[in-house]
Amino acid sequence: MQACPFSLLKGGKRVLKEKDLYLPEYFGEILNAISDGILISDSRGVALWVNQSCLKLINRSREEIIGKSSSDLEKMGIFNPSVTSMVLKEKTMVSTVQSTENKRQFMVSGHPIKSEEGEIELIITHSRDITGTVRTTSKLEEMQVLLKKYSQEIMEMKRRSKKEESNEFFVGKSKASLSMINLMDKAALVDTTVLITGETGVGKSEIAGKIHQLSERSQKPLVEINCGALPDSLIESELFGYKKGAFTGADKGGKKGLIAQADGGTLFLDEIGELPIHLQAKLLQFLQQKKYTPIGDTKSYIADVRIVAATNRNLQLLVSEGAFRSDLYYRLNVLPIKVPSLRERQEDIFHLLQLNLNKFNQRYDRQCKLSSEAFRILQSYHWPGNIRELENLLERVVITAPTSEITSKQLSTHFHEPQELPSNMLEAEKGQSLTETLEKIERKIIEQAYEKYDTTRKTALELGISQSLLMRRLKKYQLTKK
Secondary structure, three states: OOOOOOHOOOOOOOOOOOOHHHOOOOOHHHHHHHHHHHEEEEOOOOEEEEEEEHHHHHOOOOOOOOEEEHHHHHHHHOOOOOOHHHHHHHHHOOEEEEEEEOOOOOEEEEEEEEEEOOOEEEEEEEEEHHHHHHHHHHHHHHHHHHHHHHHHHHHHHHHHHOOOOOOOHOOOOOOHHHHHHHHHHHHHHHOEEEEOOHHHHHHHHHHHHHHOOOOOOOOOOOOEOOOOOOOHHHHHHHHHOOOOOOOOOOOOEEOOOHHHOOOOOOOEEEEEEHOHHHHHHHHHHHHHEEEOOOOOOOOEEEEEOEEEEEEEEOHHHHHHHOOHHHHHHHHHHHHHHOOOOOHHHHHHHHHHHHHHHHHHHHHHHHOOOEOOHHHHHHHOOOOOHHHHHHOOOHHHHHHHOOOOEEEEEHHHHOOOOOOOOOOHOOOOOOOOOOEEEHHHHHHHHHHHHHHHOOOOOHHHHHHHHOOOHHHHHHOOOOOOOO
């Protein structure tokens, strides 16, 4: 190829025009100035021209390229795969990653130049060396794997350091407790949906808080909603929020929902079994797509939220009864954690009694101790209200104990024996199902307790259930104070 004829410039005063750029001497110089590789082939794929950058990238001479067909160059290992051959086959522009025999990688694009009749006349291939970029990307991926590993190790160290803290819901060496704690720790290391099940008072909300605390989302908010404590009409607006003027009585500026508030963090849905059936579809949509639509809005929003749900109800039974969507149940039940009751971890009761006794002694400036007989009674008690009942009982005992030693006699005043039910109540009426009989008994027990105690809080405490559950049962059985 000839060099650029600078002698034609007449002392450097000549001004080039657009048509001058098409002259062979300028055309070649322009393409050789480009750092990317350029190869021009004819309609058969035979190489006609190649720039200096392309020769440098593939470490070949011009004689080894010019006049060779694309299939020959591919067989020689110079271009693999041949983009020129791909363009001839597809008859349109093609882009791919190409490897050379010296282990370098290129991003190559082939552009067909067609005649007025639509036939390919020339093929221009443009190559850019991406070997360094690929290596950098691989190193970044390796670094990300290492960072994730180190992050998990740090969280594990953090979990171990927290293990000695005074938290009565995680004290114990029983097999049931250790199994649950191990599963809780594993749940903290991943970002999937968790379903926590267990009886009332076992500490499901504390488990949810611990999972959030030990997760990568710990610096973001943990937002909680009790699905059984709010009327059906309010749950949707609380979860998804609403726009200005969405309904009568709405705030003038609209309201940000709990999902939006939990963005980047964790949303804890307590008593998920009480979620109204018409809202379960919207929650399912959010779990699948991470999208939600506020009430009164036409636009969907995305929120990066981890869902942790909890319930003391049998969701599978609710599914069979048509009260809970099966698809939502399987979406929630990705990583189930069953929290054992105190009856299933009796070995831990002694430690729990000691821990709570010390806590309330310090809170109320007392020096109370349990007698050996009192310990025995509490150790063998069945604890229907689980840890919540144990905690409340010891708090009352510490506050009201006349002396520093709590005896079995003093303790007995704090236990309430269940009232004996009439024998006819224990017999199912003719044609009455077991469910109907149990509901009849439950109604009678709640009615008697509600009449005996002043408030719903005290009634729920004595029955060993949550106040929100009591309120739902009062509504269900239409019970009011006489």
